[in-house]
Amino acid sequence: MNWQTISEQKSFGGTQGVYRHNASTTRCEMELSVYVPHTQGAEGDSTSKQLPVLYYLSGLTCTQENVTTKAGFQQFANEFGFIVVCPDTSPRGSELPGEHDSYDFGSGAGFYVNATQPPWSAQYQMYDYIVKELPPLIEQHFPVDHKRCGIFGHSMGGHGALTIGLRNPEQYQSISAFSPIVAPMQCPWGQKAFSGYLGSEQTSWQQYDATALINNGHRSSHAILIDQGGSDNFLAEQLKPELFTQACEEKNQPVTLRVHPGYDHSYYFISSFMRDHFVHHAANLNTKN
Numbered sequence: 001m002n003w004q005t006i007s008e009q010k011s012f013g014g015t016q017g018v019y020r021h022n023a024s025t026t027r028c029e030m031e032l033s034v035y036v037p038h039t040q041g042a043e044g045d046s047t048s049k050q051l052p053v054l055y056y057l058s059g060l061t062c063t064q065e066n067v068t069t070k071a072g073f074q075q076f077a078n079e080f081g082f083i084v085v086c087p088d089t090s091p092r093g094s095e096l097p098g099e100h101d102s103y104d105f106g107s108g109a110g111f112y113v114n115a116t117q118p119p120w121s122a123q124y125q126m127y128d129y130i131v132k133e134l135p136p137l138i139e140q141h142f143p144v145d146h147k148r149c150g151i152f153g154h155s156m157g158g159h160g161a162l163t164i165g166l167r168n169p170e171q172y173q174s175i176s177a178f179s180p181i182v183a184p185m186q187c188p189w190g191q192k193a194f195s196g197y198l199g200s201e202q203t204s205w206q207q208y209d210a211t212a213l214i215n216n217g218h219r220s221s222h223a224i225l226i227d228q229g230g231s232d233n234f235l236a237e238q239l240k241p242e243l244f245t246q247a248c249e250e251k252n253q254p255v256t257l258r259v260h261p262g263y264d265h266s267y268y269f270i271s272s273f274m275r276d277h278f279v280h281h282a283a284n285l286n287t288k289n
């Protein structure tokens with residue numbers, strides 16, 4: 001069977017589940033978590049209601065588990081009535097040469113691209129996994145309304161949320177990010193990943209670079225929210241949010257960048273501002289809790 005329940009536990013009135021399925025894009029079993037708030041029909045009420053949905057993309061080294069257990073989003077998902085889908089960050093279970101050797105390439109570091117370079121291209125199709133394979137699967141198993149769909153994420157996942165949201169504005173009507181890699185073509189993490197997955201021809205990199213996408217005319221219909229820790233170790237070398245906000249300013253894409261003094265790159269930072277992201281997406285998607 002192509003859908004297996006690993007666990008389901010009650011949390012803040014709703015249900016936090018972890019599931020496994022065979023993915024055709026990444027050619028392996030993928031694990032993900034899905035939170036369903038309690039607003040899905042009262043007990044004894046057989047009418048089902050379609051709920052808005054948020055996709056959360058995680059950062060380097062993560063599985064679905066980091067955000068699910070550390071971010072404390074369940075209380076806000078239940079408050080605002082969102083289903084929250086948290087996928088993994090790369091294909092799993094294979095043994096490609098060097099795949100598990102570094103934290104910023106290979107397993108745990110799929111960078112939400114469709115790899116074109118062998119051996120990665122056979123399985124590292126994380127863009128298609130998120131954009132094409134997951135939504136119909138989620139619709140099959142949960143009462144989601146994809147006409148009210150937002151995307152957010154952290155670091156490499158913030159890069160994923162920005163690029164996927166900007167390239168598919170009708171599918172993801174609302175975008176936000178925590179400490180995103182906003183210009184992977186201009187930082188070591190991105191240059192390493194894109195060289196390996198996409199090859200040395202840099203024109204093919206632009207479709208996966210949020211700053212380049214803004215410069216090339218891509219837009220989100222709502223303001224984009226970015227939260228960034230002011231004491232994040234990766235800020236100056238890898239994240240560089242000002243590159244994105246400058247491009248947005250020049251190209252008239254509304255964006256709010258909030259730099260929070262003293263906060264770092266961790267889930268202590270993310271959980272501190274998590275509620276604001278639900279407020280942002282609820283306002284953009286016009287949801288009522």
Ligand SMILES: N[C@@H](CCC(=O)N[C@@H](CS)C(=O)NCC(=O)O)C(=O)O
Pocket residue numbers: 058059060061062066070103154155156265266267
């Ligand atoms: N392991 C890396 C850092 C990786 C890192 O900070 N990962 C972030 C995403 S970019 C994360 O969420 N880690 C997992 C966690 O905090 O639970 C290092 O040692 O420099």
